[in-house]
Amino acid sequence: MPSLWNKLAGRKPRPEPPPMPEETATGQDEPFRQPSIPVRREPEVPTTESALPNVASGPDDLLAPAQATPSRRSWRDRLSSSGFARGLSSLFVRNPVLSDELLDELEIILLSADVGVASTNELIDDLRRRMHKREFADAMALREALRTRLVGLLQPVAQPLEVGMRKPFVLLVVGVNGVGKTTTIGKLARRFQQENRGVLLAAGDTFRAAAVAQLQEWGSRLGVPVCSQGQGADSASVIFDALQMAVAHKHDILIADTAGRLHTRSGLMDELAKIKRVLGKLDAEAPHEVLMVIDGTTGQNAINQVREFINAIGVTGLAVTKLDGTAKGGVVFALAREFALPIRYVGLGERAEDMRVFDARAFVDGLLPVGS
Numbered sequence: 473m474p475s476l477w478n479k480l481a482g483r484k485p486r487p488e489p490p491p492m493p494e495e496t497a498t499g500q501d502e503p504f505r506q507p508s509i510p511v512r513r514e515p516e517v518p519t520t521e522s523a524l525p526n527v528a529s530g531p532d533d534l535l536a537p538a539q540a541t542p543s544r545r546s547w548r549d550r551l552s553s554s555g556f557a558r559g560l561s562s563l564f565v566r567n568p569v570l571s572d573e574l575l576d577e578l579e580i581i582l583l584s585a586d587v588g589v590a591s592t593n594e595l596i597d598d599l600r601r602r603m604h605k606r607e608f609a610d611a612m613a614l615r616e617a618l619r620t621r622l623v624g625l626l627q628p629v630a631q632p633l634e635v636g637m638r639k640p641f642v643l644l645v646v647g648v649n650g651v652g653k654t655t656t657i658g659k660l661a662r663r664f665q666q667e668n669r670g671v672l673l674a675a676g677d678t679f680r681a682a683a684v685a686q687l688q689e690w691g692s693r694l695g696v697p698v699c700s701q702g703q704g705a706d707s708a709s710v711i712f713d714a715l716q717m718a719v720a721h722k723h724d725i726l727i728a729d730t731a732g733r734l735h736t737r738s739g740l741m742d743e744l745a746k747i748k749r750v751l752g753k754l755d756a757e758a759p760h761e762v763l764m765v766i767d768g769t770t771g772q773n774a775i776n777q778v779r780e781f782i783n784a785i786g787v788t789g790l791a792v793t794k795l796d797g798t799a800k801g802g803v804v805f806a807l808a809r810e811f812a813l814p815i816r817y818v819g820l821g822e823r824a825e826d827m828r829v830f831d832a833r834a835f836v837d838g839l840l841p842v843g844s
């Protein structure tokens with residue numbers, strides 16, 4: 473279907489920020505994207521609450537006023553520019569009547585958006601069977617059935633993170649390099665702050681100095697303390713110290729960053745297992761959430777990544793980033809089908825407020841608006 477492929481290929485790519493110069497000791501890591509905030513080098517000493525400058529009040533693009541209740545509309549605005557959403561909307565414009573070609577094209581759109589072969593086959597087979605049984609009066613009825621099936625796939629995994637009464641709640645953020653872990657931590661910190669919870673961050677990505685500096689930058693912008701020991705420090709000991717500090721200072725939530733060297737390297741997995749082990753010495757139930765961050769543009773490789781992390785340390789929730797303006801986004805469906813792990817959040821941009829608690833219906837509405 474050349475016209476469809478042209479449409480997908482003709483999407484406007486997001487400008488890529490330059491890669492971080494000091495990246496890759498291994499040379500095999502995924503490219504690290506420079507954060508859009510200027511990273512200020514700070515002395516790498518443990519940072520305490522009192523030592524932190526409070527700079528959260530200044531005007532800052534990353535800290536634009538939050539929407540108190542993010543509306544469905546904002547999901548739609550972000551998702552409708554994706555290649556996936558544009559592919560779906562043009563499909564029904566170009567195929568206003570029911571036909572096998574409509575379903576053939578839909579199949580390609582789903583596959584190229586990373587919905588995955590298994591989910592795509594199930595969806596297409598079901599819709600084709602029902603179409604041939606004359607269940608749909610017209611293409612709009614089929615479109616509605618597609619919407620219902622898509623929501624049905626995601627509904628079971630739309631389980632928000634419940635912090636509950638545990639204090640401090642320990643949230644360990646994992647995932648491969650460049651997926652958006654540190655950015656997600658900044659977004660989470662802001663979200664919890666807005667709920668009047670005391671947040672402490674732990675700079676557990678000690679692999680690169682820039683990673684520590686990036687988290688410190690988020691901390692200072694938000695006015696949230698960051699525990700760090702600098703590059704090369706033992707990640708487990710940084711996070712262990714941070715948990716001790718969180719207990720001593722009565723913080724509500726500790727969010728720990730981790731390194732993301734390629735998941736197939738056992739070093740990282742051993743490091744993560746050690747972090748889990750030492751946290752367990754202070755609190756047998758910690759970490760209370762192992763949140764794995766997935767780059768929504770990664771494609772089917774995301775499935776392998778999740779499998780590796782589940783095997784290595786166990787994953788209790790997912791956050792899928794970069795769902796704004798990408799051709800993809802379908803990986804959310806593939807993940808839901810493959811793992812049935814809760815999807816907690818989605819990232820819809822680089823700024824602090826560009827994160828949403830995952831909502832199956834709002835997500836599908838963004839991709840395929842009701843009745844239009």
Ligand SMILES: Nc1nc2c(ncn2[C@@H]2O[C@H](COP(=O)(O)OP(=O)(O)O)[C@@H](O)[C@H]2O)c(=O)[nH]1
Pocket residue numbers: 489504505506507508647648649650651652653654655656732765793794795796818819820821822826
């Ligand atoms: N468009 C977009 N970019 C994002 C999102 N989340 C993170 N990024 C960008 O992805 C790049 C890598 O993010 P970072 O948090 O440093 O990844 P980490 O290596 O996993 O910690 C940065 O340029 C971020 O600004 C998102 O939801 N949307």
Ligand SMILES: [Mg+2]
Pocket residue numbers: 653654655677683729
């Ligand atoms: Mg990072």
